[in-house]
Amino acid sequence: MSEKRLHILEVAEQLFYEKGFEGTSVRDIANTASVNLAMISYYFGSKEKLLTALVEWRAGYIQGVLNELVTDETLDPFEKIDRLVNLYTDKIFNHSRFHCIMTTHLPTIQSEKIKQLMTDIKLRNLDNIRRIITEGQKKGFFRKVDIELTVASIMGTITHITSSKPLYYKIYGIERNNAEAYNKKIAPKLKTHLKQLLRTHLDIKSDTGML
Amino acid sequence: MSEKRLHILEVAEQLFYEKGFEGTSVRDIANTASVNLAMISYYFGSKEKLLTALVEWRAGYIQGVLNELVTDETLDPFEKIDRLVNLYTDKIFNHSRFHCIMTTHLPTIQSEKIKQLMTDIKLRNLDNIRRIITEGQKKGFFRKVDIELTVASIMGTITHITSSKPLYYKIYGIERNNAEAYNKKIAPKLKTHLKQLLRTHLDIKSDTGML
Amino acid sequence: MSEKRLHILEVAEQLFYEKGFEGTSVRDIANTASVNLAMISYYFGSKEKLLTALVEWRAGYIQGVLNELVTDETLDPFEKIDRLVNLYTDKIFNHSRFHCIMTTHLPTIQSEKIKQLMTDIKLRNLDNIRRIITEGQKKGFFRKVDIELTVASIMGTITHITSSKPLYYKIYGIERNNAEAYNKKIAPKLKTHLKQLLRTHLDIKSDTGML
Amino acid sequence: MSEKRLHILEVAEQLFYEKGFEGTSVRDIANTASVNLAMISYYFGSKEKLLTALVEWRAGYIQGVLNELVTDETLDPFEKIDRLVNLYTDKIFNHSRFHCIMTTHLPTIQSEKIKQLMTDIKLRNLDNIRRIITEGQKKGFFRKVDIELTVASIMGTITHITSSKPLYYKIYGIERNNAEAYNKKIAPKLKTHLKQLLRTHLDIKSDTGML
């Protein structure tokens, strides 16, 4: 992939993140990327195909490592959950702009192709986590929980944090748009919170007989 | 507020939910609402002011009851949390379209006024929940947790569920766009899940000394 | 139909005649007609629909009178042919620009709707003339000729004259673009030529037994 | 001329015929001809020069034989007319696409050079036919007719037939775009029709004293 093509994708990601897909014009992207307007059609065919290219380029970012984690035999279920939290938090924080696009802007895109792509990714993620929890249950470490909603709590918490940056900038007194400082400050807190939340949630010893 | 004005707001909410703010044209709204195109500028001044009017109209939906809950002296902290979960889940599910607009589409709006409005609402919500948890801690029921991130888990979980409808339609085998069936099936599950998650998370007896 | 709408149609006709449909931009039309660019979409929906509107507006110009002619019982077949020639020549000369668009530019339009519209008009014209000739044959005035090709000779001759103006300007020494002088000079000649051509062609007494 | 150059010309002819000059993009031609886009400018300089090259390549198709015919001393005037009809019909049918481009699309081209080229060709054709008819008149076979309009009838009839294919496909029940079947069926009919039309038109014995 040519360097210019990559540059366009990066710029598009930034602008889609800031202003949404519909709110970003191809002219915006061309100007910001210091690229001729026609180049974008030349490289990608259309604005929507540019978005598709962006999704295809970034979508793999969460795969791979996850598979290793799931099949690792040396870790006990709690360790796996901890690693899972680390993994997801890091991945999402490192690609927070794209993650925001995925979760907030893509749903409004009318393209069925993109919708299908997104649903597939989410289903695969869900499936991997499901296997970790199920394994923990079989081994007697975890109690019975609603797996889909547990996943929703993990993903939802991280998403909430990444997509409510303006709010948390204020709460934590971080200067606006200093994303690096934000990540550095929030990521460890978030990991600790999620690990603790999931430990008490999953630990069979926590069972209060509520369900 | 005139009936026609309300009708326009309802139609706008539906369309903003489906296609985003930028993806919805004033013509769309006028046609769908069977209203003259010029009426919308006439009533609201501009497209952005229409959105502001929508936010102001709907934003109060979570207030009021929450204040009562916080200051209610007859409930113990766990009961307050349970009520809080019921309250939020119901409110958000009953206004899921508007909630989606708030969490997914509004962040891209460039208007500072709207951003400020949203941040205010979120801060107020956060503050109310913070008071419930702090009270529980003072009374010795709750242990020390990261309050901001706990709120993030509550809001994030609900948001994740409401904004990933297409995915959960598939998982739970609900026919597409049957929002009522979705709410009826998911809401009780979600309430139970959140209550349990928060009970073990907050209960001082669950403290594993992780923090 | 509003005056402005009519004006746009007239301007479009002139420009389509001069430069073809594809060679004429909507901006051309808007500027020439001193009309805002967006008005054209406002009135007609699209460039192609503007063309359709033009066709529908002008297409009736040959109808009506033709029907009267066909059913007129007081004229003998040769008189009917003479009148037919007068009628067609006048009509086409009076709308020569539109006639050129019909015969030369429309065939390249990809729109099936317009193609169908044109074919219908031509078929109806053909049918009317066929009835005149058939009637003349039944009454024993006309001999057996290939009717379709006879019509082709009538229409083709007129079309050739109207669409080869630059050539005939030169031949007849008329100053360029003086359409009025052209029509005044050529129309009578053309009528005489066609009447004579058709008389000898159709007259049963001319039959040389070639067919 | 290189083979590739010829191929480009053939493809261009086909596309100009189908969609007009302005309606055909250089990309269309390049893709259809499986040739690099830049090749076309490389070979021909510009789109308009490509058209000029096409005209120059094909324009000679009617020349040559005609000169022989005019100066042939062994044929009587009627035989010359018959041969002329055969010659023109065959030539035009064999190059019907180019003939259509000449008569329908070229007039909109703004290039003065091309217009001049076309006018020259037409004038030369007119002149040749004029000499045949004049000769027939001098020898006492033909009566006095309007020569220019007689030529218009010949050319116009053939042009009408070749440029109204869609109509005649329908009339004669030929499957669409089967040009070969069309030519095979129509050409003989057309020749017979024109010969008969011209014989009675020109024959001094047909003179009805109308003129």
Add this chain to the structure above:
DNA sequence: CATGAATGAGGGTTCATTCAT
């Protein structure tokens, strides 16, 4: 000789908004 990359101009269309009535 040939081509992928790049460009400025212009294409048709839609936008949110305003005006005259």
Add this chain to the structure above:
DNA sequence: AATGAATGAACCCTCATTCAT
């Protein structure tokens, strides 16, 4: 109060062409 007509700006995209290699 209410609306059809009108507008300037901007939309995404494609155009014919050129240039460096």
